Amino acid sequence: xxxxxxxxKAASIDMTAMCDVAFLLLTFFILTATAKVPEPVxxxxxxxxxxxxxxxxxxxxxxxxxxxxxxxxxxxxxxIRRKTLELMGNQYKVSFTDQEKDQFALMESFGMPIESLSSxxxxxxxxxxxxxxxPGVPFDSINNQLKDWIYTxxxxxxxxxxxxxxDFAIKGDAKLEYPKIKKIMDILQDQDINTFDLVTGLRxxxx
Amino acid sequence: MAELNTxxxxxxxxxxxxxxxxxxxxxxxxxxxxxxxxxxxxxxTTSLSKPQSMNLGLPDQNDSTTVDKKIKVxxxxxxxxxxxxxxxxxxxxxxxxxPEPGGAxxxxxxxxxxxRKEILKRVKSVAEYCAAKPGSKPGDxxxxxxxxxxxxxxxxxxxxxxxxxxxxxPTYAIVNDITPxxxxxxxx
Numbered sequence: 001x002x003x004x005x006x007x008x009k010a011a012s013i014d015m016t017a018m019c020d021v022a023f024l025l026l027t028f029f030i031l032t033a034t035a036k037v038p039e040p041v042x043x044x045x046x047x048x049x050x051x052x053x054x055x056x057x058x059x060x061x062x063x064x065x066x067x068x069x070x071x072x073x074x075x076x077x078x079x080i081r082r083k084t085l086e087l088m089g090n091q092y093k094v095s096f097t098d099q100e101k102d103q104f105a106l107m108e109s110f111g112m113p114i115e116s117l118s119s120x121x122x123x124x125x126x127x128x129x130x131x132x133x134x135p136g137v138p139f140d141s142i143n144n145q146l147k148d149w150i151y152t153x154x155x156x157x158x159x160x161x162x163x164x165x166x167d168f169a170i171k172g173d174a175k176l177e178y179p180k181i182k183k184i185m186d187i188l189q190d191q192d193i194n195t196f197d198l199v200t201g202l203r204x205x206x207x
Numbered sequence: 208m209a210e211l212n213t214x215x216x217x218x219x220x221x222x223x224x225x226x227x228x229x230x231x232x233x234x235x236x237x238x239x240x241x242x243x244x245x246x247x248x249x250x251x252t253t254s255l256s257k258p259q260s261m262n263l264g265l266p267d268q269n270d271s272t273t274v275d276k277k278i279k280v281x282x283x284x285x286x287x288x289x290x291x292x293x294x295x296x297x298x299x300x301x302x303x304x305x306p307e308p309g310g311a312x313x314x315x316x317x318x319x320x321x322x323r324k325e326i327l328k329r330v331k332s333v334a335e336y337c338a339a340k341p342g343s344k345p346g347d348x349x350x351x352x353x354x355x356x357x358x359x360x361x362x363x364x365x366x367x368x369x370x371x372x373x374x375x376x377p378t379y380a381i382v383n384d385i386t387p388x389x390x391x392x393x394x395x
Binding site: 025048169176177179181186189190200201 | 232235236238239242243245246249250252258259260261262263264265266267268290355356357358359360361362363364365366368369372373383
């Protein structure tokens with residue numbers, strides 16, 4: 001039998017290196033990814049070409065939804081959250097248990113009057129963030145809890161011994177009418193916070 | 208070539224020595240597919256979920272009554288942009304009653320082809336004007352006064368602030384007191 005030499009071509013490419021690279025990148029992206037925080041209100045932010053990043057710590061975000069009141073408050077940083085809740089509780093004579101404070105420190109943004117805040121602390125995250133569960137922090141002239149939250153957050157920040165003052169960001173819906181956003185800015189300005197960030201989305205380069 | 212690989216690697220004499228070839232390679236195609244799919248997913252979600260922000264500094268409210276009134280600026284340097292309802296803009300250069308040449312109240316749209324052309328034109332011309340004028344400081348240039356009406360929305364405000372950043376307008380301010388005449392410009 002004559003031996004016929006068949007040139008054996010490898011039908012498959014060696015994928016080991018490719019696989020290595022792919023998984024390296026995958027690991028990198030998983031580690032750097034920040035989980036998307038669920039929010040109690042859908043906000044469609046306007047876009048801009050400015051690309052300043054928001055700080056990760058010591059940031060107070062005021063989310064303003066489209067509805068009538070719909071103002072939500074969020075502080076980044078567990079210690080500050082806990083301390084703020086304590087101080088707010090003292091001020092409004094609402095007592096919170098230690099467990100509630102711990103739970104609150106881990107929560108995302110909220111929009112409840114302080115009197116009924118403990119009812120949403122009890123809820124699960126998914127329940128809490130359903131649309132319409134939270135009415136928003138009151139901020140009218142009679143009951144301006146938003147102002148007090150901002151004030152106490154700054155106070156808590158100082159009491160915790162942080163050198164840097166808190167940063168403030170306003171996350172407003174694009175369709176929001178100007179007077180409402182103006183009112184939020186005024187509340188900030190009343191406390192001599194004259195510099196703050198407006199949270200925006202990314203806009204294409206050729207805009 | 209119709210030989211079956213019967214698996215006897217016995218090495219019988221006279222026959223061919225068939226060493227049984229164990230396939231040492233695992234097929235990685237599916238694994239790579241999956242890995243790249245996940246990479247794509249994480250790449251897109253990380254870059255999109257990072258919020259951008261636009262820094263905004265406003266003048267101190269408490270001092271506004273004492274300081275603002277005293278500052279007199281050259282009317283040739285000011286451009287006023289009134290933001291109206293339904294994404295309408297009216298702008299004028301100089302004073303409303305006596306606008307600068309080519310600066311009469313005009314309607315414009317947002318974006319590259321609209322208001323930006325006018326702003327850029329004036330950023331340049333006012334900078335030249337200030338440089339030629341005796342007694343002006345080096346940083347002087349166009350002053351844009353943004354006047355949002357009650358009907359304007361938040362997107363309009365951010366858009367116009369964005370234009371300020373794009374056109375690198377030296378000085379701009381958001382002013383909330385709108386005169387009835389200016390209001391009339393944006394109400395049809």
